[in-house]
Amino acid sequence: MATNHFTHTDYFSASLTRYADLAHLRTNTSSAIFSVYTAGVSIECMFRAYITKYTKEFDAKHDLEKLFIKSLLGSKFDIKQKEQLTIAVKKANQIWANDMRYASEKRMKRLIAHKNIRAGLHDVNKYIERYFKEIFEATDLIIAKGHEKWT
Numbered sequence: 001m002a003t004n005h006f007t008h009t010d011y012f013s014a015s016l017t018r019y020a021d022l023a024h025l026r027t028n029t030s031s032a033i034f035s036v037y038t039a040g041v042s043i044e045c046m047f048r049a050y051i052t053k054y055t056k057e058f059d060a061k062h063d064l065e066k067l068f069i070k071s072l073l074g075s076k077f078d079i080k081q082k083e084q085l086t087i088a089v090k091k092a093n094q095i096w097a098n099d100m101r102y103a104s105e106k107r108m109k110r111l112i113a114h115k116n117i118r119a120g121l122h123d124v125n126k127y128i129e130r131y132f133k134e135i136f137e138a139t140d141l142i143i144a145k146g147h148e149k150w151t
Contacts, residue, residue: 008053015045039139040096046146062098088138
């Protein structure tokens with residue numbers, strides 16, 4: 001497959017498109033895993049938009065924390081806002097992985113249940129709700145801040 005050379009505006013547009021897709025997916029509980037995956041993709045695209053805006057370097061890794069640093073997005077905000085963004089990125093990076101696209105609902109629930117047991121929580125459904133809420137809140141913040149500083 002030929003490598004596509006996406007521009008910073010391509011990535012920015014893709015980020016907003018995936019974010020719009022996420023809004024729809026979040027309304028359907030049977031799309032829970034795909035909605036988490038889509039959340040991470042929208043974040044990754046936002047960071048790649050900033051990275052490719054400033055450099056031609058392309059890193060195929062999918063580590064959201066490293067992409068955030070490389071994007072320089074945090075440098076566009078004051079210390080408090082940068083801290084909020086950093087916390088959101090760390091949370092999203094703990095939950096999201098690019099290989100989630102290969103996971104079935106059953107496998108994801110099993111992985112979440114294992115985390116639930118390690119955390120000492122007894123209500124798996126409550127943990128799953130918290131897990132999804134955390135990545136969606138992180139995504140909302142990251143996309144809003146990325147959009148705010150885009151020129």
